[in-house]
Amino acid sequence: xxxxxxxxxxxxxxxxxxxxxxxxxxxxxxxxxxxxxxxxxxxxxxxxxxxxxxxxxxxxxxxxxxxxxxxxxxxxxxxxxxxxxxxxxxxxxxxxxxxxxxxxxxxxxxxxxxxxxxxxxxxxxxxxxxxxxxxxxxxxxxxxxxxxxxxxxxxxxxxxxxxxxxxxxxxxxxxxxxxxxxxxxxxxxxxxxxxxxxxxxxxxxxxxxxxxxxxxxxxxxxxxxxxxxxxxxxxxxxxxxxxxxxxxxxxxxxxxxxxxxxxxxxxxxxxxxxxxxxxxxxxxxxxxxxxxxxxxxxxxxxxxxxxxxxxxxxxxxxxxxxxxxxxxxxxxxxxxxxxxxxxxxxxxxxxxxxxxxxxxxxxxxxxxxxxxxxxxxxxxxxxxxxxxxxxxxxxxxxxxxxxxxxxxxxxxxxxxxxxxxxxxxxxxxxxxxxxxxxxxxxxxxxxxxxxxxxxxxxxxxxxxxxxxxxxxxxxxxxxxxxxxxxxxxxxxxxxxxxxxxxxxxxxxxxxxx
Numbered sequence: 001x002x003x004x005x006x007x008x009x010x011x012x013x014x015x016x017x018x019x020x021x022x023x024x025x026x027x028x029x030x031x032x033x034x035x036x037x038x039x040x041x042x043x044x045x046x047x048x049x050x051x052x053x054x055x056x057x058x059x060x061x062x063x064x065x066x067x068x069x070x071x072x073x074x075x076x077x078x079x080x081x082x083x084x085x086x087x088x089x090x091x092x093x094x095x096x097x098x099x100x101x102x103x104x105x106x107x108x109x110x111x112x113x114x115x116x117x118x119x120x121x122x123x124x125x126x127x128x129x130x131x132x133x134x135x136x137x138x139x140x141x142x143x144x145x146x147x148x149x150x151x152x153x154x155x156x157x158x159x160x161x162x163x164x165x166x167x168x169x170x171x172x173x174x175x176x177x178x179x180x181x182x183x184x185x186x187x188x189x190x191x192x193x194x195x196x197x198x199x200x201x202x203x204x205x206x207x208x209x210x211x212x213x214x215x216x217x218x219x220x221x222x223x224x225x226x227x228x229x230x231x232x233x234x235x236x237x238x239x240x241x242x243x244x245x246x247x248x249x250x251x252x253x254x255x256x257x258x259x260x261x262x263x264x265x266x267x268x269x270x271x272x273x274x275x276x277x278x279x280x281x282x283x284x285x286x287x288x289x290x291x292x293x294x295x296x297x298x299x300x301x302x303x304x305x306x307x308x309x310x311x312x313x314x315x316x317x318x319x320x321x322x323x324x325x326x327x328x329x330x331x332x333x334x335x336x337x338x339x340x341x342x343x344x345x346x347x348x349x350x351x352x353x354x355x356x357x358x359x360x361x362x363x364x365x366x367x368x369x370x371x372x373x374x375x376x377x378x379x380x381x382x383x384x385x386x387x388x389x390x391x392x393x394x395x396x397x398x399x400x401x402x403x404x405x406x407x408x409x410x411x412x413x414x415x416x417x418x419x420x421x422x423x424x425x426x427x428x429x430x431x432x433x434x435x436x437x438x439x440x441x442x443x444x445x446x447x448x449x450x451x452x453x454x455x456x457x458x459x460x461x462x463x464x465x466x467x468x469x470x471x472x473x474x475x476x477x478x479x480x481x482x483x484x485x486x487x488x489x490x491x492x493x494x495x496x497x498x499x500x501x502x503x504x505x506x507x508x509x510x511x512x513x
Contacts, residue, residue, distance in 0.1 A: 006041055006078060011086065013039070022050060027089065030073065036089045037073055045081035058085045061150050064125060068118035070138070070148040090146050092139030095197070099134070101204055105232060108201035111137070112194060113261050114145040119194070120254040122147075123187040130185060132193030133174040134200070172216045173209040177245050180217040182351060188247040191257060195242025199225055202232055202239075213358050221245070221355075238264055325353040326362055338370055338377075346370050371409060378402040382419050391423050392449050399423050400453050424454045431463060440471045 005013045011028040017038060018025045026039045042054055055075060062072040074086035095111070103111075115137060122129055129150060136149040172180065176192035179185055200206045207226050210216040225243045228236050238260060244250045251257040329349035332338075337345045347370055353363040382402035385391070390398045400423055406416040427450030434443035444467050450460045 006082075008039060008041075008078065008084065011037070011039060022047075023054070028086070030086060037086045038089045039084050039086050041078070041084040042082045045077075045083070051083055054083050054085070057150050060127065061087075064121055066118045066121045067144060068114045068146050069121065070146055087148075088146075090138040090140055090148070092141055092143070094139070095134035095137040095145075098201075103201040105202070105235065108198055109235075109261060109264070111145045111201070112198050113258065115147055115194060115197075116191075116254045116257050116261065118147045119187070119190050120258065123190070123254060128185050128187060129190050130179065131171060131174075132190050132197065133171045134197060135171075137197070172213055172220075173206055175217075175220060176247070177220050178247060180220050181355065186247070187253050188250045191242055191250055191254065192244075192247075194257075195225075195239055198235075198242065199239055202228060202235070214356060217355055235264060322353055322356045322360070325349045325356070326360075326366070329353065329363070329366055333366065333370060333373070336373075338374055375406050375409060375413065378406050379415055379419070382406075382416075386419075386422060386426070389426075391426055392452060420453060424450050424457055424460065427453070428459055428463070435470060435474075438474060440467070440474070443467070 005015070005026065007013075008026075008028065010031055012031060013026050013028045015027055016024055017027050022044075023040050023042050026041065028037055028039045029035070030037050042051060045051065058072055058075040061070060062075070070090070071088040072085060073088070075083070076086075077083045115132075119129065119132075127150075129147070131149060136147065138146045138148055140146060174193040174196045176185070176189040179189050179192075196206060196208060203226075208216060208219040208223065210219050225239055227233075228239070241249070241251055241260070242257070251260065326349070328344075329346050329352075332344070332346040332349060339345050339347050342348070346366070350363045350366045350370065353360055357363070379402070382399045385397070385399035385402065392398050392400050395401060399419065403416045403419040403423070406413050407420075410416070427446045431443045431446035431450070434440070434446060444464075447460055447463050447467065450457065451464065454460065
């Protein structure tokens with residue numbers, strides 16, 4: 001069956017290069033410049049939040065300038081509403097294709113140097129990549145390593161809820177300990193991921209990769225990197241710094257890392273960028289040596305992880321830990337300590353339990369109950385703010401704020417939707433009361449605030465459109481009243497004069513019967 005290729009105006013699509021959970025990538029020719037490009041197309045246009053993140057990724061990468069950062073050529077959308085990015089086509093494949101093979105030290109350090117140099121630019125822009133792994137390192141024809149896939153990159157400054165989201169973004173086999181625990185991240189987390197890649201290029205294997213997600217996370221949290229072979233001992237200290245469990249013990253940033261790379265291998269700099277990626281060392285070694293090395297690595301992992309205990313003993317210890325985490329979580333939930341204090345609240349302990357057992361039903365149910373408790377608390381706060389007439393302001397402590405937070409968690413929550421409608425009705429009532437008091441400026445302000453809550457509300461839009469007319473009508477009677485009062489006052493004065501003058505009253509009776 002022929003492949004169903006998308007129609008992209010201005011491009012001739014040749015075929016699909018790959019497909020992920022949310023997007024697929026096609027090889028195409030940009031007709032205006034007759035150059036090959038890779039076009040990343042979203043699978044669906046329904047998820048607006050992901051579409052916005054996808055667009056943000058394109059703008060973010062396009063703003064970065066470095067030879068080892070992928071180049072973005074175009075951002076647009078298809079006729080069916082799906083967005084796409086047209087980017088540089090890098091034909092040399094990715095680093096993941098060399099899985100299981102060892103690199104010459106000069107080659108490995110050259111790749112790390114180029115990616116670290118690119119990350120320095122990324123970090124200088126206030127960003128953290130958060131998904132440093134071999135599949136995201138591509139190679140041009142001349143061997144230059146190129147960093148790609150910024151889809152989960154985040155600005156450190158505006159990601160305040162990362163530690164509360166419970167979403168460990170990135171790839172577990174290359175995630176830093178703090179990333180595996182859903183803690184706040186900075187540039188040092190990317191340095192850790194790059195250190196895992198360097199270790200894998202040296203050994204031909206990633207010793208942190210376990211048989212499942214939980215085992216891999218535990219390895220990153222507990223296991224120290226294994227010792228390098230004697231021929232690579234000069235680089236042991238470098239890896240120890242890059243892979244330190246505590247971020248404070250790692251290189252402070254990529255520029256410090258680059259300076260250290262100069263010390264260990266000054267000849268592995270960018271001057272070698274023109275050399276194609278050579279044949280990894282592992283491809284020239286015998287199968288017996290590779291099997292021995294992998295067996296040794298597994299042995300070291302087992303010894304370090306279990307600390308001399310038996311597998312059954314470690315399993316029992318983990319079950320005790322799991323039960324303790326769940327008990328603490330339930331106690332904190334009963335006490336109402338949902339998110340505070342840090343590292344001793346219900347959310348924290350439930351997620352610690354999931355780090356040990358990712359499918360634990362009690363922990364997953366506990367997080368759902370915790371969410372419902374937070375929703376109930378926010379709805380109660382919203383009702384209090386309505387009673388206090390704090391409808392829209394302050395921005396982070398108003399009825400609108402709390403109702404919207406609930407809807408971010410449960411878009412169909414009826415109480416929150418009804419609550420926003422109450423807020424809008426209150427603004428409508430306040431505007432009408434202001435009109436009655438002839439406080440027209442205040443009435444318009446209430447209308448505008450109501451539209452901030454519900455921009456499409458028909459009543460508010462009608463009030464806004466009629467505002468100027470209502471003001472004119474309210475002012476017109478007062479302008480006409482003054483002459484009538486003056487005329488009335490003149491007539492009354494004439495009647496009083498006639499009543500006080502009997503001759504004039506007789507004259508008017510005879511001649512004005």
